[in-house]
Amino acid sequence: MAVRRASHAGSWYSDSAKELNNQLENWLGAADLTHGPARAIIAPHAGYQYCGACAAFAYRQISPFVVQRIFILGPSHNVRLSGCALSSAVKYRTPFYDLQIDSEVYEELESTGKFERMSLKVDEDEHSMEMQLPYIAKVMQDYKDKFTIVPVMVGSLSTDKEALYGQIFSKYLADPTNLFVISSDFCHWGQRFRYTFYERSWGEIHRCIETLDHKGMEIIETLKPAAFVEYLKTYSNTICGRHPISVLLQAASHLQKSSSNQQNMILKFLKYAQSSQCYNMSDSSVSYASASLIFE
Numbered sequence: 226m227a228v229r230r231a232s233h234a235g236s237w238y239s240d241s242a243k244e245l246n247n248q249l250e251n252w253l254g255a256a257d258l259t260h261g262p263a264r265a266i267i268a269p270h271a272g273y274q275y276c277g278a279c280a281a282f283a284y285r286q287i288s289p290f291v292v293q294r295i296f297i298l299g300p301s302h303n304v305r306l307s308g309c310a311l312s313s314a315v316k317y318r319t320p321f322y323d324l325q326i327d328s329e330v331y332e333e334l335e336s337t338g339k340f341e342r343m344s345l346k347v348d349e350d351e352h353s354m355e356m357q358l359p360y361i362a363k364v365m366q367d368y369k370d371k372f373t374i375v376p377v378m379v380g381s382l383s384t385d386k387e388a389l390y391g392q393i394f395s396k397y398l399a400d401p402t403n404l405f406v407i408s409s410d411f412c413h414w415g416q417r418f419r420y421t422f423y424e425r426s427w428g429e430i431h432r433c434i435e436t437l438d439h440k441g442m443e444i445i446e447t448l449k450p451a452a453f454v455e456y457l458k459t460y461s462n463t464i465c466g467r468h469p470i471s472v473l474l475q476a477a478s479h480l481q482k483s484s485s486n487q488q489n490m491i492l493k494f495l496k497y498a499q500s501s502q503c504y505n506m507s508d509s510s511v512s513y514a515s516a517s518l519i520f521e
Contacts, residue, residue, distance in 0.1 A: 409466020
């Protein structure tokens with residue numbers, strides 16, 4: 226049975242369990258628990274030197290003793306995918322310990338006919354889910370034998386498919402023992418990303434990027450999928466996890482319309498950062514944001 230290597234360890238984050246543990250402890254220690262217990266989080270997936278401190282604000286909101294299953298929805302960066310794909314592995318390796326994939330939920334998802342299987346190579350080449358694994362392993366370390374993971378690679382979905390997958394995942398989002406981790410960076414700005422939107426009235430370029438991202442974050446907080454789609458159409462912001470975010474918004478929207486759901490859902494962004502500040506058109510940066518969704 227295949228085990229997925231920690232293929233980005235040693236480059237995107239430390240492959241030393243001791244060093245990695247110290248880093249994550251420091252970042253988590255600097256983040257406050259202000260919006261938990263999280264039923265879903267949005268967290269960045271760049272190299273930890275860039276986004277590790279920001280990601281901690283999302284992971285700090287998790288109550289590990291409640292969580293029995295963690296869905297990880299990450300965008301596909303390397304292969305064209307029009308739907309969603311499941312791993313071919315049974316375990317995901319981390320520098321701390323292996324994370325077990327939930328075979329029962331995988332069977333349920335596969336039975337819908339809406340999921341394909343990705344090869345181990347495609348899985349290991351992709352970083353969007355892997356960059357969540359060390360944080361998951363760290364936060365859940367006291368319960369490491371009491372939870373499973375459900376990794377899902379999300380392709381370039383149409384609005385209709387976002388709604389379809391949102392409906393499929395809504396019943397899992399309704400379960401308080403489940404946690405959803407939505408893997409996404411925010412604006413990728415610069416000529417190397419082929420995105421140089423600049424509204425001069427918003428200030429310096431980095432201020433413009435921040436305003437642009439915050440407009441999107443505020444719309445995501447409304448939990449209205451159509452408003453987020455409209456925002457993306459208007460600004461074409463290069464949010465790489467826009468499809469996983471949209472699936473979460475659709476799942477929440479489906480739950481809100483369900484007569485059986487009497488709970489209020491509140492999504493809140495807790496931290497924002499940029500890899501660097503852009504002042505000239507030759508500069509580039511990637512933005513990061515962390516959020517938590519709670520049920521009241």
